Amino acid sequence: MSVTKAVIPAAGLGTRFLPATKASPKEMLPVVDKPAIQYVVEEAVRAGLTDVLMVTGRNKRPLEDHFDRAVELELALEAKGDAVRLEAVRHTNELAAVHYVRQGDAKGLGHAVLAAAQHVGDEPFAVLLGDDLIDHRDLLLEQMVAVQQEKGGSVIALMEVPHDQISLYGCAAVDGSGDVVRITGLVEKPPADEAPSDLAIIGRYVLAPSVFEVLRTIPPGRGGEYQLTDALQELIATEPVHGVVFRGRRYDTGDRLDYLKAVVRLAAERDDLGPPLLAWLREWLDSPSFPGQP
Numbered sequence: 001m002s003v004t005k006a007v008i009p010a011a012g013l014g015t016r017f018l019p020a021t022k023a024s025p026k027e028m029l030p031v032v033d034k035p036a037i038q039y040v041v042e043e044a045v046r047a048g049l050t051d052v053l054m055v056t057g058r059n060k061r062p063l064e065d066h067f068d069r070a071v072e073l074e075l076a077l078e079a080k081g082d083a084v085r086l087e088a089v090r091h092t093n094e095l096a097a098v099h100y101v102r103q104g105d106a107k108g109l110g111h112a113v114l115a116a117a118q119h120v121g122d123e124p125f126a127v128l129l130g131d132d133l134i135d136h137r138d139l140l141l142e143q144m145v146a147v148q149q150e151k152g153g154s155v156i157a158l159m160e161v162p163h164d165q166i167s168l169y170g171c172a173a174v175d176g177s178g179d180v181v182r183i184t185g186l187v188e189k190p191p192a193d194e195a196p197s198d199l200a201i202i203g204r205y206v207l208a209p210s211v212f213e214v215l216r217t218i219p220p221g222r223g224g225e226y227q228l229t230d231a232l233q234e235l236i237a238t239e240p241v242h243g244v245v246f247r248g249r250r251y252d253t254g255d256r257l258d259y260l261k262a263v264v265r266l267a268a269e270r271d272d273l274g275p276p277l278l279a280w281l282r283e284w285l286d287s288p289s290f291p292g293q294p
């Protein structure tokens with residue numbers, strides 16, 4: 001059965017970015033000139049997923065507005081003859097059919113995914129976590145969908161991380177090497193000395209609908225939250241679970257420093273902003289006003 005639905009958990013409080021996220025969702029933080037969430041929706045659409053379900057919570061109205069018509073704004077841009085910006089405004093509501101469901105209590109990623117059960121029904125579906133941006137030139141989700149179609153079961157994106165960072169992620173034990181591996185074990189945020197590998201789960205999954213059954217029965221895991229990783233660990237006993245090892249460009253927008261790096265990198269690679277930004281950066285690095293310069 002083909003994969004057409006994407007689930008994007010977006011109920012997090014964004015505490016790491018306070019006060020910026022006090023009254024506006026972290027998913028709306030701009031990465032250059034697009035909100036972070038738009039990159040994720042565009043990635044899903046590129047991979048052929050035309051139905052997007054966002055799992056939201058309180059304070060998330062701006063997300064709904066962003067993927068909806070903005071009639072007054074469109075009229076004003078039309079009157080000015082600003083075709084480029086008009087197209088940018090219309091693009092976001094024409095991207096995909098975007099639906100919303102509220103998570104209620106925020107009890108972890110597993111709980112958020114379970115909130116999508118009714119909308120998803122009995123088909124394989126993708127989950128995309130908004131804190132991880134995958135460069136649009138690297139076709140990770142496309143590859144994951146292809147692997148799921150070929151092998152069935154569920155597919156998880158993995159990436160090798162430095163050993164001292166593995167405790168920040170779900171971690172996979174795998175069989176085989178290469179780009180597609182069979183997953184033999186999963187553990188959520190293990191201490192480095194207990195981690196079975198340095199392969200971290202990054203925020204892309206293509207899941208069999210059987211995961212919902214497991215999510216309904218698992219006990220709370222790490223941090224007292226219902227963990228998607230724990231549900232997938234259970235699935236391994238009965239169904240194929242594969243990993244696609246990603247070696248491309250991933251930007252973490254969930255952490256302030258990594259967010260800043262993502263903004264600078266993506267701006268530097270743009271035709272319109274890159275050349276003047278890089279010229280200014282070079283000049284500043286060498287100037288006496290650069291912090292730490294003698």
Ligand code: G1P
Pocket residue numbers: 109129131132168169170171188189200201202203227228229
């Ligand atoms: C979640 C998952 C974790 C995964 C990570 C990827 O954790 O629980 O397994 O490695 O996303 O970004 P979070 O970062 O939401 O704590």
